[in-house]
Amino acid sequence: MKKALLSILCFFSIMIQAQTEHLKFMGIPLDGSITAFHTKLQGKGLKYDAETTRQLDLCCRCYRGSFSGEKASFFVYYNEKTKIVYRAKAVITYQNKELGEEKFKSYKSLLKTKYSEGNVHDDEQNGHPALTIVVPDSKMERKLGYVSMYINNAVYSFIDEVYLNIDYEDRANSEGNESSNMDDL
Secondary structure, eight states, X not given: OHHXXXXXXXXXXXXXXXXXXXXXXXXXXXXXXXXXXXHHHHHTTOEEOHHHHHHSOTTEEEEEEEETTEEEEEEEEEOXXXXXXXXXXXXXXXXXXXXXXXXXXXXXXXXXXHTTTSEEEEEEETTEEEEEEEEEOTTSSSEEEEEEEEEEEOSSTTOOOEEEEEEEEEHHHHHHHHXXXXXXX
């Protein structure tokens, strides 16, 4: 009985998602199963990093490849039960704060151009600039998702490198992930 109910819920979840517009990461909609998303990322030339994935929390996979012409690590987040992808981010390493902030400005300009209809929020995080863009759907009726960009310092203070994070989160699937996780409480 539980399997039948779970199958019905998954079917309705898939049907609802098929009718919903989703935020895209590297041209790939942030929807569908992690297996399908994995295949699409590999089609873009990304390589699955099994060793790093094993070190991460459940429901996150790591990849290596190129993002906008730069060597990057990629992290894809999905729901443990439904296996639906809801978030992906690229992380690019720079040798120092100055170069990281210079690249931040360059990407900021590109993101603001691409998401010109979005609501842009400039901020600061850990002494570095930060940016969040609330991306509307194509009909300008609701939030499609969020694109955030921020810089992290290296874990060890004696290392000068910084990490530029460009993070895409689909609103509909993120809310679905939270709802699914609330079922456990």
